[in-house]
Amino acid sequence: MNTLKPGHCAKTRAFSLIELLVVMSLLTALSIPAVLRFREGRETRSMVAAQDLLAGQLATARSRAIVSRKACRLLVYSETGIDTPVELQLRGVLVAIADAGGTWRAADAPLCLPGSIRLVPGSAPPSLHPGGWGDAPVSRISDDAVHDILVGDRHQSSRCYFVEFNSQGNTAGATLVLSPGDIQPTAGSKVISFNHPGEISGIRVSQYGALTRVPNASAF
Secondary structure: OOOOOOOOOOOOOOOOHHHHHHHHHHHHHHHHHHHHHHHHHHHHHHHHHHHHHHHHHHHHHHHHHHHHOOOEEEEEEOOOEOOEOHHHOOOEEEEEEEOHHHOEEEOOOOEEOOOOEEEOOOOOOOOOOOOOOOOOOOOEOEEEEEEEEEEOOEEEEEEEEEEEEOOOOOOOOEEEEEEEOEEEEEOOEEEEEOOOOOOOEEEEEOOOOOEEEEOOHHHO
8 A cells, every 4th residue: 555655745647738728629619609699699689679679769750740740750870970970870760750941850869779780771781791791681761861850959960761650650661671780990981881691680661650570581
């Protein structure tokens, strides 16, 4: 029987550098699916919340039009500018009622779609996806136009896409497509790049103001 002499410790084998590298590689490989699942879950929650917010704002615009007996628009900021930072581009939404002199009075403060979710414009957007945006859906909505908006006591001039409801709550119809959009710095500016054509949902608005949630790209 082996016994330890006083003052002596049992020898233990240390891990080699190669063994440590192998273990780290395995841990990294195992963690990647978990990270991807977390990201997908977060984007899914943001997409559902964006649909909820957009549907709520569309319903508010329609009800405001009927109650006020005036045209009312849901505005979506389409370009950056003095009154529109890039954080609001294709993401900031605002309900506005027709006012005197061609201005639009904001019914409430602007809201932002959650997370990185933004409105896909009416033509194929910039995309870093290997196949580009391809045949993925785009919004069918009125062309963006410059709006003179009165927010509180302050005027702002902003270019916006819009859905307009008349005093009966009717509209020309629209399809609003949502997808994650990333801010990509370019020379002297920033652009919104849509790099996930498979991650899409949206809202369809009938000419009578009825709203239909569209859960994915194949449902458009």
